[in-house]
Amino acid sequence: MESETVDGVTLETWTPQEVHDALAEGQIVLIDVRTPQEYMFEHVVGSLLMPMSFFAPRYLPSQGTKRIVLHCGSGVRSEKMARAAIAAGIDKIxxxxxxxxxxxxAKLPYMGTDMGTGAPSMVNPE
Incomplete structure (x- = not known):
């Protein structure tokens, strides 16, 4: 995990393996900021959807015991939304x-789409 200080708040950048492990242990809330179409085509199982175009930090879940981790397709949108959350007063992101x-x-499992049927299909690339 890498971190930097933004406006006095620590912004963490997690690796996919760190996210996978923390999600499996129930330690984080993973929020996907991609479009609904991207999410429906393939997504991390257990992730919630809050598209960047509708992103509003005030609607983020409480962080009583779980850290919020955002993700997108490449890390650009999620970093931008993390910075927006910090600007809105979120101090753990x-x-x-x-x-x-x-x-x-990283060959981590995800929910994809079976191109033959259009149905959701678990992808375990290991």
Whole structure:
């Protein structure tokens, strides 16, 4: 995990493996900021959708015991939204470096689409 200070708040950048492990342990809320179409085509199982075009930090879930981690396709949109959350007063926020592309490069499982049927299909690239 890398971190930097933005307006006095620590912005964390997590690796896909760190996100995978923390999600499996129930330690984080993973929020996908991609479009609904991108999410429906393929997404991390257990992630919530809050598209960048509708992103409003005031609607983020409470962080009582879980860290919020944002992700997108490449890490650009999620970092931008993490910075917007900090500007809105959120003091615990992280994003996944490299986004969903890095998740797939790390050969982590995700929900995809069976191109033959159009149905959701679990992808376990290991």
């Amino acid at each position: 992280a994003h996944m470096g490299g986004g969903f592309g890095a998740w797939k490069e």
